[in-house]
Amino acid sequence: MRDKKPSFPKPLPSTHLLGTGTPMCAGCGGLQVLHEIYDLLGPKTVFVNAAGCLTLLAVYPFTPFRGGWLYTAMAAAPAGAQGVRDALDILVRQGRLPPEENLEVVALTGDGAAYGMGLSATSSAIERGLDFLYLCYDNEGYGNTGQQYSEATPHAARTATSGGPRGFMGYKKDLFAIWAAHRPAYAATVAGAEMLDLARKAEKAKSLRGPRLILALAPCPTGWDFDPQDTVEIGRLAVKTGIWPLKEYVDGRVVHTKIPRPRLPVEEYLKRQGRFAHLFEPVRQEELLKEIQAQVDAYWARVES
Amino acid sequence: MQVTAPGRALLTGNAAAAWAARLARVDYVPAFPITPQTEIIETLSAWIDAGELDCRLVTMESEHAMVAAAGAAAVTGVRVFTATSSQGLLYALEMLYAVAGWRAPLVLVNVSRGLAAPITLEPDHNDVLAARDTGFLQIHCATCQEVLDSVLMAFRLAEDPRVRLPVIVNQDGFYLSFTREPVELPDPEAAAGFVGPFDPGTLRFRASAPLSQGVAVLGGGPYSYFRYEMHLAAQAALSVYDEIAAEFAATFGRRPPPVEAYRLEDADYAFYMTGSFATRAKEAVDCLRQAGWRIGLVRPRLLRPLPEARLRELLAGKKAVAVIDQNLSLGKGGVLYAELASALYGHRGAPLLVSFIGGLGGRDLPPEEFFAMAGVLKAAAHEGAAPPPRLLFTAEELEEVHRLRAIAGAERARLKESP
Ligand SMILES: Cc1ncc(C[n+]2csc(CCOP(=O)(O)OP(=O)(O)O)c2C)c(N)n1
Ligand code: SF4
Numbered sequence: 232m233r234d235k236k237p238s239f240p241k242p243l244p245s246t247h248l249l250g251t252g253t254p255m256c257a258g259c260g261g262l263q264v265l266h267e268i269y270d271l272l273g274p275k276t277v278f279v280n281a282a283g284c285l286t287l288l289a290v291y292p293f294t295p296f297r298g299g300w301l302y303t304a305m306a307a308a309p310a311g312a313q314g315v316r317d318a319l320d321i322l323v324r325q326g327r328l329p330p331e332e333n334l335e336v337v338a339l340t341g342d343g344a345a346y347g348m349g350l351s352a353t354s355s356a357i358e359r360g361l362d363f364l365y366l367c368y369d370n371e372g373y374g375n376t377g378q379q380y381s382e383a384t385p386h387a388a389r390t391a392t393s394g395g396p397r398g399f400m401g402y403k404k405d406l407f408a409i410w411a412a413h414r415p416a417y418a419a420t421v422a423g424a425e426m427l428d429l430a431r432k433a434e435k436a437k438s439l440r441g442p443r444l445i446l447a448l449a450p451c452p453t454g455w456d457f458d459p460q461d462t463v464e465i466g467r468l469a470v471k472t473g474i475w476p477l478k479e480y481v482d483g484r485v486v487h488t489k490i491p492r493p494r495l496p497v498e499e500y501l502k503r504q505g506r507f508a509h510l511f512e513p514v515r516q517e518e519l520l521k522e523i524q525a526q527v528d529a530y531w532a533r534v535e536s
Numbered sequence: 537m538q539v540t541a542p543g544r545a546l547l548t549g550n551a552a553a554a555w556a557a558r559l560a561r562v563d564y565v566p567a568f569p570i571t572p573q574t575e576i577i578e579t580l581s582a583w584i585d586a587g588e589l590d591c592r593l594v595t596m597e598s599e600h601a602m603v604a605a606a607g608a609a610a611v612t613g614v615r616v617f618t619a620t621s622s623q624g625l626l627y628a629l630e631m632l633y634a635v636a637g638w639r640a641p642l643v644l645v646n647v648s649r650g651l652a653a654p655i656t657l658e659p660d661h662n663d664v665l666a667a668r669d670t671g672f673l674q675i676h677c678a679t680c681q682e683v684l685d686s687v688l689m690a691f692r693l694a695e696d697p698r699v700r701l702p703v704i705v706n707q708d709g710f711y712l713s714f715t716r717e718p719v720e721l722p723d724p725e726a727a728a729g730f731v732g733p734f735d736p737g738t739l740r741f742r743a744s745a746p747l748s749q750g751v752a753v754l755g756g757g758p759y760s761y762f763r764y765e766m767h768l769a770a771q772a773a774l775s776v777y778d779e780i781a782a783e784f785a786a787t788f789g790r791r792p793p794p795v796e797a798y799r800l801e802d803a804d805y806a807f808y809m810t811g812s813f814a815t816r817a818k819e820a821v822d823c824l825r826q827a828g829w830r831i832g833l834v835r836p837r838l839l840r841p842l843p844e845a846r847l848r849e850l851l852a853g854k855k856a857v858a859v860i861d862q863n864l865s866l867g868k869g870g871v872l873y874a875e876l877a878s879a880l881y882g883h884r885g886a887p888l889l890v891s892f893i894g895g896l897g898g899r900d901l902p903p904e905e906f907f908a909m910a911g912v913l914k915a916a917a918h919e920g921a922a923p924p925p926r927l928l929f930t931a932e933e934l935e936e937v938h939r940l941r942a943i944a945g946a947e948r949a950r951l952k953e954s955p
Contacts, residue, residue: 310601314608
């Protein structure tokens with residue numbers, strides 16, 4: 232594992248594919264990454280969605296998508312992606328669909344589906360070598376239902392179901408490692424705030440075939456309790472404090488694409504969000520803050536060793 | 537599988553289902569194993585491996601995923617077949633509603649098996665009836681020939697522009713799935729001609745035609761609009777079925793009806809039931825007729841849509857009807873009974889209905905029970921009132937349960953005593 236400078240030689244797309252006027256909250260980090268990645272993938276894309284906030288992007292009879300969209304169910308996006316991919320392949324092979332009409336299949340889900348309910352379907356889709364891109368917007372909770380803790384919620388975060396003095400007592404599951412253990416074609420973490428890194432990874436993912444993951448941190452003003460205008464800043468701080476490492480898995484190796492140096496104290500990230508306010512007020516929970524910092528330090532010590 | 541179409545062959549219900557999918561030239565089969573269905577997907581898989589069938593079969597990790605993939609492929613534009621049983625159908629229940637809502641015109645064969653708990657492999661109809669309100673149409677079969685014919689017809693029904701709803705073809709585990717019967721295999725060209733090429737209609741994904749499917753609605757208005765559309769399409773399937781059946785008869789010489797009526801013309805009494813046990817009812821009807829009874833059988837093959845007008849027509853003026861439910865809505869009773877009652881209620885000449893629950897978990901329905909039910913019908917007609925529903929169970933069966941319990945108890949006591 233070593234540092235690798237993000238490079239994206241081309242200018243970023245200036246046209247935006249995703250239509251406006253969606254019912255997402257102001258400052259939605261999930262919508263931000265979808266915007267960014269959709270522009271890079273292009274309109275020849277069919278999104279297969281699982282239940283979550285972004286399900287409300289397409290509300291009859293309106294849709295912001297220039298290509299295809301299929302809402303499935305909370306656990307079923309990778310399986311839906313399998314059906315669409317297989318059918319497109321069959322149609323092309325039989326000459327019933329001209330190759331230029333073919334589409335890239337993208338599963339689009341939140342963390343609740345990606346880390347939990349849909350993980351069996353995901354694991355199996357990867358195992359089958361399904362040619363699809365999985366875009367997970369990770370808002371670290373069941374956002375659509377009011378931000379209860381999910382398997383992606385970080386330690387100590389307050390959610391609608393972890394409102395005690397110490398917040399969520401569990402630890403965030405390592406979905407990237409779970410994907411990497413499946414030896415997929417590609418897996419990457421991204422942050423909407425790190426556009427160049429994201430763009431390079433989206434291009435990379437687009438150039439490969441097989442199962443591919445883009446796991447995007449999706450700061451959620453509503454669920455994380457911060458001002459919507461701070462979405463980009465919160466994303467940047469997640470990277471600069473090292474709590475959201477930017478990395479990719481390709482050809483059997485994990486490479487960190489941005490090593491924060493110097494790394495800001497994780498507090499800088501935590502104190503900007505209401506979901507961590509109980510760590511600072513009415514009294515500083517020194518022990519918890521130390522634990523979180525120690526985990527981040529240990530992670531980077533492993534990376535840099 | 538040493539069979540070569542066309543001609544007459546000895547086929548199990550499962551083989552008949554696989555043959556029908558093959559003859560319909562399905563493009564795609566998402567699959568998942570479960571007894572007693574597994575033989576269907578194994579048969580298809582073997583044909584694909586041998587190069588006899590040009591089709592893609594994918595084993596998914598669950599029936600939920602299987603139905604999701606099936607529906608997604610169908611709305612992308614290919615002909616899809618799949619099959620399951622029991623726990624599998626229930627595991628997929630969420631997706632059954634979803635893909636019906638997508639108007640995905642696929643065909644699913646369900647091989648009925650009782651639901652856990654307690655777990656069993658043997659058949660009853662609680663599994664397929666759990667899918668009753670999903671938007672899938674349902675055809676219930678009583679013979680292996682019907683399985684084959686119904687699957688071919690189901691593709692036509694599902695894909696018809698006036699219907700565009702998925703279809704479940706149901707057969708009973710073991711009694712049909714693993715029982716060989718003589719089956720007339722249609723000529724492959726004739727079958728392909730009958731089913732026709734797959735027409736995706738307006739549903740497909742392609743780069744030049746943006747389309748969002750399965751989208752959300754806001755509010756009860758648009759929601760009701762789409763649900764009503766599905767309901768009306770399901771009802772329209774009744775007359776479409778008749779058209780398809782006429783064409784089927786012209787092509788293959790058989791005409792599987794929406795409702796089978798057996799020796800009903802002059803009957804005062806009737807049995808009413810679905811599935812393979814209805815063949816037992818026919819034998820009982822024959823015996824009873826010999827003994828001077830005027831009795832017949834009504835067997836709906838179409839359960840969704842339910843041919844209510846036809847049922848009224850057939851049953852009007854009968855004295856009493858025994859509704860034999862091979863299912864049990866716990867705390868209510870037989871599902872067919874409630875449905876038939878609602879179809880007949882308030883209509884002129886509606887007969888008395890007497891409800892019987894039987895055949896759960898493959899429990900046998902011997903001739904004597906049919907004779908006994910006929911006796912109950914006659915008494916009810918005489919009284920002018922139906923007795924309370926009956927749960928068919930014999931003293932011997934109860935004794936057997938007690939005997940097994942006693943053996944287990946004695947064994948436990950013996951083990952406790954021994955050091
Ligand atoms: C089977 C099932 N269970 C529960 C729900 C209710 N539900 C809808 S969205 C959602 C949260 C999804 O969380 P996530 O995947 O993180 O996406 P987000 O809402 O955060 O966008 C839940 C629990 C559902 N739609 N389906
Ligand atoms: S709750 Fe969060 S993830 Fe959901 S729409 Fe609002 S900001 Fe976006």
